[in-house]
Amino acid sequence: FIRLSKRIGSGRVVWRFDPLVLTERITxxxxxxxxxxxxxxxxxxxxxxxxxxxxxxxxxxxxxxxARQGFSGAREFSDNEAAEFCNGLAGLNERWGLSxxxxxxxxxxxxxxxxxxxxxxxxxxxxxxxxxxxxxEFLHPPxxxxxxxxxxxxxxxKDPGQRSACRCIVSKDIGQYxxxxxxxxxxxxxxxxxVVLRRFARHCADRDAGxxxxxxxx
Numbered sequence: 287f288i289r290l291s292k293r294i295g296s297g298r299v300v301w302r303f304d305p306l307v308l309t310e311r312i313t314x315x316x317x318x319x320x321x322x323x324x325x326x327x328x329x330x331x332x333x334x335x336x337x338x339x340x341x342x343x344x345x346x347x348x349x350x351x352x353a354r355q356g357f358s359g360a361r362e363f364s365d366n367e368a369a370e371f372c373n374g375l376a377g378l379n380e381r382w383g384l385s386x387x388x389x390x391x392x393x394x395x396x397x398x399x400x401x402x403x404x405x406x407x408x409x410x411x412x413x414x415x416x417x418x419x420x421x422x423e424f425l426h427p428p429x430x431x432x433x434x435x436x437x438x439x440x441x442x443x444k445d446p447g448q449r450s451a452c453r454c455i456v457s458k459d460i461g462q463y464x465x466x467x468x469x470x471x472x473x474x475x476x477x478x479x480x481v482v483l484r485r486f487a488r489h490c491a492d493r494d495a496g497x498x499x500x501x502x503x504x
Contacts, residue, residue, distance in 0.1 A: 291331035297414050300405065301325075301332045304389060305340035306371065307472055310359045314367055318374040329382035334410070336403050337375075338389035339363045345474045354478075355471045365393070372398040390451040406454040408439050465502045 291299045303324070306317055325335070342348050342362050352360050363371065376398040379386055388395055389403035404410070408425065415421050425439065443455040464477045467486045476482050489502045 287328050288331050291328075295414070296331050297333050297410070299332050300410075301328060301335045301384075302337070302389075302405065303335065304338040305472055306337060306363065307340040307342075308361050308363060308367065309357065314371050314374065317371065318378065321375065322378055325378060325382055325384075329384060332384065334385045334387070334407075335379075335382075336387050336389055336405055338403070339368060339391065340472055341474070342472070347477055348472060348474050351473070351476070351478065352471050357471050360472065368393060368395075372400055376400070390449045392451050402451075402453050404453040404455075406445070406457040408443060408455050411455065462501055462503055 287299060287301070301324075303321055308314070308317075340360075340362055342352065342360065352358065372395050375386065379399065385401070386399060387401040387403040389405060391403060395401075411421070412425055425443070439455070445452065445454050445456040448454055461475070463475050464481045465485055466473065466476060467482055469476065469479050469482060485503055489499070492499065
């Protein structure tokens with residue numbers, strides 16, 4: 287993270303810590319301590335931190351994978367626990383001075399200095415790539431500079447493939463579902479460990495044989 291930031295600039299590297307999940311052993315204080323340990327090292331090398339609270343009930347495969355791997359005690363945050371966490375994070379950020387935002391979060395966390403998340407942020411893209419004329423024309427198309435669009439470009443640029451609470455602008459995702467061999471139990475992008483490992487093994491065998499596909503599931 288630090289090496290990349292030094293190479294391309296702190297404004298282009300966003301620290302993402304997610305999902306926040308609670309268990310019998312992982313408490314709000316545990317999570318804040320983990321964030322403090324990371325933040326004290328990397329805060330000088332970024333300008334933004336994005337986090338999200340885990341969604342378990344919304345994703346059937348997440349519930350199944352957690353139960354299958356013995357994490358039946360994993361759970362979402364209550365409103366009081368979310369408030370406790372955000373209050374603690376705001377305290378940590380007093381010395382970091384980062385822009386904080388929560389990904390796809392319906393709670394209003396503005397009282398803690400936390401905005402609604404934009405991982406692919408209109409403001410960030412416009413600031414960091416202002417010298418790209420094609421991109422700037424896409425963000426500010428001629429003839430569409432009405433007051434409403436200028437004030438809220440997300441009305442035109444919101445990514446239609448994301449959740450309703452997501453505030454990312456339209457982008458091209460280079461990842462693929464059911465391909466990550468880290469096998470995090472809470473991950474909604476993997477259908478099952480068996481599918482991932484089967485695809486990864488096939489990919490590695492083809493790679494070693496000199497066969498390169500366009501995608502890991504090809």
